[in-house]
Amino acid sequence: MGTFWRGLLKGSVTPRDNDSRFLLDVHSRDLPGEATMRRYADDDEVDLVIVGAGAGGSVLAQRLARRGWRIVILEAGPFWHPDEDWVSDEAGSHHLYWTQKRIIGGTDPIELGKNNSGRGVGGSMIHYAGYTPRFHPSDFSTHSDDGVGADWPLRYEELLGHYERVELELPVAGQDWPWGHPHRYPFSPHPVTGAALRLVEGAHRCGIEMRVGPVGIVNGTFGNRPHCIYRGYCLQGCKVNAKASPYVTHLPDALAHGVEVRANCMALRVDIDDATGAARGVVYAREGEGGRTLQRAAAVAVAGYSIETPRLLLASTSRRHPRGLGNAEDQVGRYVMVQGASQTAGRWPDELRMYKAPPPEISSEQFYETDPGRGFARGFSIQTVSPMPIGWSEHVLADGHWGRALREYMRDYNHWATIGVLNELLPHPENRVTLADETDPYGQPVARMDYTLTDNDKTNMAYSTKVITDILRAADAQDVLIIQRFAHLIGGARMGRAPEHSVTDADHRIWGVPNVFVADGSVCPTQGAANPALTIMALASRLAERMAGGDPVEHYRAVRARRIPISTRSRR
Amino acid sequence: MTVDLRSGAHLPKLRPGSQPPPPDWLPRQRRGTTPQMIGRYPDHDVFDAIDTWDEATKKVVLARLEPPGPLRFFSAAEEPALRAFCDTALAQETEPRIPVAETVDAKLADGRLDGYQYAGMPDDRDAWRLVLRGLDHTARQAYRCSFAECDTRRRENIVREFAHGRLVGGPWDELNVPRAWSVVMRAVLSAFYSHPWAWNEIGFGGPAYPRGFLRLGGPGYEGPGVREPFEKPGAVNVDPVREG
Ligand SMILES: Cc1cc2nc3c(=O)[nH]c(=O)nc-3n(C[C@H](O)[C@H](O)[C@H](O)COP(=O)(O)OP(=O)(O)OC[C@H]3O[C@@H](n4cnc5c(N)ncnc54)[C@H](O)[C@@H]3O)c2cc1C
Numbered sequence A: 001m002g003t004f005w006r007g008l009l010k011g012s013v014t015p016r017d018n019d020s021r022f023l024l025d026v027h028s029r030d031l032p033g034e035a036t037m038r039r040y041a042d043d044d045e046v047d048l049v050i051v052g053a054g055a056g057g058s059v060l061a062q063r064l065a066r067r068g069w070r071i072v073i074l075e076a077g078p079f080w081h082p083d084e085d086w087v088s089d090e091a092g093s094h095h096l097y098w099t100q101k102r103i104i105g106g107t108d109p110i111e112l113g114k115n116n117s118g119r120g121v122g123g124s125m126i127h128y129a130g131y132t133p134r135f136h137p138s139d140f141s142t143h144s145d146d147g148v149g150a151d152w153p154l155r156y157e158e159l160l161g162h163y164e165r166v167e168l169e170l171p172v173a174g175q176d177w178p179w180g181h182p183h184r185y186p187f188s189p190h191p192v193t194g195a196a197l198r199l200v201e202g203a204h205r206c207g208i209e210m211r212v213g214p215v216g217i218v219n220g221t222f223g224n225r226p227h228c229i230y231r232g233y234c235l236q237g238c239k240v241n242a243k244a245s246p247y248v249t250h251l252p253d254a255l256a257h258g259v260e261v262r263a264n265c266m267a268l269r270v271d272i273d274d275a276t277g278a279a280r281g282v283v284y285a286r287e288g289e290g291g292r293t294l295q296r297a298a299a300v301a302v303a304g305y306s307i308e309t310p311r312l313l314l315a316s317t318s319r320r321h322p323r324g325l326g327n328a329e330d331q332v333g334r335y336v337m338v339q340g341a342s343q344t345a346g347r348w349p350d351e352l353r354m355y356k357a358p359p360p361e362i363s364s365e366q367f368y369e370t371d372p373g374r375g376f377a378r379g380f381s382i383q384t385v386s387p388m389p390i391g392w393s394e395h396v397l398a399d400g401h402w403g404r405a406l407r408e409y410m411r412d413y414n415h416w417a418t419i420g421v422l423n424e425l426l427p428h429p430e431n432r433v434t435l436a437d438e439t440d441p442y443g444q445p446v447a448r449m450d451y452t453l454t455d456n457d458k459t460n461m462a463y464s465t466k467v468i469t470d471i472l473r474a475a476d477a478q479d480v481l482i483i484q485r486f487a488h489l490i491g492g493a494r495m496g497r498a499p500e501h502s503v504t505d506a507d508h509r510i511w512g513v514p515n516v517f518v519a520d521g522s523v524c525p526t527q528g529a530a531n532p533a534l535t536i537m538a539l540a541s542r543l544a545e546r547m548a549g550g551d552p553v554e555h556y557r558a559v560r561a562r563r564i565p566i567s568t569r570s571r572r
Numbered sequence B: 001m002t003v004d005l006r007s008g009a010h011l012p013k014l015r016p017g018s019q020p021p022p023p024d025w026l027p028r029q030r031r032g033t034t035p036q037m038i039g040r041y042p043d044h045d046v047f048d049a050i051d052t053w054d055e056a057t058k059k060v061v062l063a064r065l066e067p068p069g070p071l072r073f074f075s076a077a078e079e080p081a082l083r084a085f086c087d088t089a090l091a092q093e094t095e096p097r098i099p100v101a102e103t104v105d106a107k108l109a110d111g112r113l114d115g116y117q118y119a120g121m122p123d124d125r126d127a128w129r130l131v132l133r134g135l136d137h138t139a140r141q142a143y144r145c146s147f148a149e150c151d152t153r154r155r156e157n158i159v160r161e162f163a164h165g166r167l168v169g170g171p172w173d174e175l176n177v178p179r180a181w182s183v184v185m186r187a188v189l190s191a192f193y194s195h196p197w198a199w200n201e202i203g204f205g206g207p208a209y210p211r212g213f214l215r216l217g218g219p220g221y222e223g224p225g226v227r228e229p230f231e232k233p234g235a236v237n238v239d240p241v242r243e244g
């Protein structure tokens, strides 16, 4: 269906081959099917073992389960029971984040934890904000076009069908989108708050266009998923089931099709058969238990996100891969990226109470691509955000206030509205995930992430911070507070056209290893100025199609015959 | 002093020296509790809405009102500096205080860390110990007494240098001081602003599930449609005599 019809038929077009929305219970937030979930024995060779039940891993599992694949997902974190486990409270949501130790280094160390990584069934999208923009077509060829970043081994057009499919599944609500590849959304835009309206007014006075959305938040009802109640706690896990995460969008359907999600199980090593060079499965440890177990599988997909995926690959040493799996060319962990995410807050005479409604409301991609007049390559996007009290106190502190001044600004909370940017920061080989000397309780070396900004990055960040500050001034803000920060991990095991510069090929397959794939955000060679979750899901959806070889029946026979279930031809 | 809330004249950056006015312009809290019993929403108590909260959230938030302590992570020798630092960093000079020291102590004792450690910095737990020793070190050098024995102004002087990353010597040389500031302030702020008394002070609505919000404040900036019926407007301590 064309984007025109999708836009016109808003709310009435629904996904055909994903029943998650109907499988959910109206009265309970638990993942339906947990009690009756299929369970495989460790020595039962399943078709695919996936490491990580996040954005990428869950979509891959749902797609292939529908094709008859027998799949186990190993997830380090817990199996959530949202009614009991999640709270309408900032500090009480600490357990949703990946808080196991990681070392951060480089000249500009990136704060991790609640800032960018989740742990548990559903992955980081459990507490992501909910923005779901697409990447622009220009993102896939920044090296050819602008001489910076890297070219992807695939084009936007190859993801387009999967973008549309995932947008229906989340489902995405927003105004018609004029930037990048113009498109429409399957659900209407949400109402916006008075706080966000102030920001839009300022943007318009600066000649900047802003649009409502795009967010993966139900507007109306969607199967058994209710309308958003505008309580604003999206970053603490949606207790309503209105906000999209794999927990509600893909895992219910995956479980209904025989996927086992084995929670509290930390993968420690991809096990390689030195005779054949192929993976035999994944060795993991169950939380609180001493032993190590090998889950046998015909193929392995690693989907632990940009820090844990490189960590697992580097720890997976074998005779054939003495420096870690896929690391023959010293590429694993390199080109890890974040986005600049400065935020400015403005003050108005009226009470705005920015804590209401989902933090993601309105955005602009007008500055997304390179504009030679700005003095740096590539660009940024602008998005409204709205910190809760602890987040707001970190904002006030970052502007240099503590003690009485901090308390004064905090008491003024209800008069403020906040706007932020996402800068495209460029990939750099020395920005890298490596293994530290320290080990975790399993004896596994912890990850170390080094990060240093380039001049292009700094110029981009300074320019964009000025743009959003100007927006506040144009909207007659009486005072302005600024915080420099970072968001969104990507890269670390990037895909490419040759093993010298990448970890996987265009089919996410690790160079030189026939049956190990990377299925999360770490494969992205660049990340543009868009939030990554939708693209990670679309990539996993495309990967599933490639792995299934396009023909479900033929594939099913191949799997039964225990052949390695992958089409090796590249069909570009 | 009287302040027009709409004007923003009380905001530190709009005032000389970037310092707020003394808090005597703030109304005394009439409902519920706020730290030091001052706040901008004297009739707002988040607990008025407790019957609209879900059970899991209620449990987590009410636990913060339990009698705090005793300290499990910090030693008796470290306690005075810990309390003095938490009080100064948050301007909590009088009761009722939010028990920040105890919350930080519990977090460190339970090992509930934030998931990252700066290269070249010790573990957060060791960083805290070094910071407390560092504060005492600086206080002894500058004022010939421990940090806790300093008066408010002197403690503020030391914390100001800490915030600017300018402290040196003794334990400070084992730390990257700006990063140590960020480590300790992260914990202190989270302890303070997770407490319902602080929500009362700043007029935050608190937990909102399953009730949610209907009135999002726009379009149209003022009028009855902007505020939920249970939300109370901000206020100042209007002194009728001086007003007149
Ligand atoms: C606060 C916040 C706000 C965000 N806001 C947005 C937003 O608005 N829009 C957007 O697009 N993106 C947003 N993001 C980012 C988005 O959530 C991530 O990019 C996305 O979820 C990453 O998907 P993934 O599949 O790569 O990894 P994840 O979803 O993180 O999944 C990885 C999973 O693997 C598990 N795992 C890791 N290692 C192992 C192991 N060794 N063994 C077993 N399991 C393992 C982890 O526990 C985790 O569950 C936000 C993130 C955060 C933290």
Ligand code: SF4
Residues within 6 Å of the ligand: A217, A227, A228, A229, A230, A231, A232, A233, A234, A235, A237, A238, A239, A240, A241, A242, A243, A357, A358
């Ligand atoms: S604001 Fe809406 S999407 Fe966000 S957590 Fe609340 S109900 Fe869920």
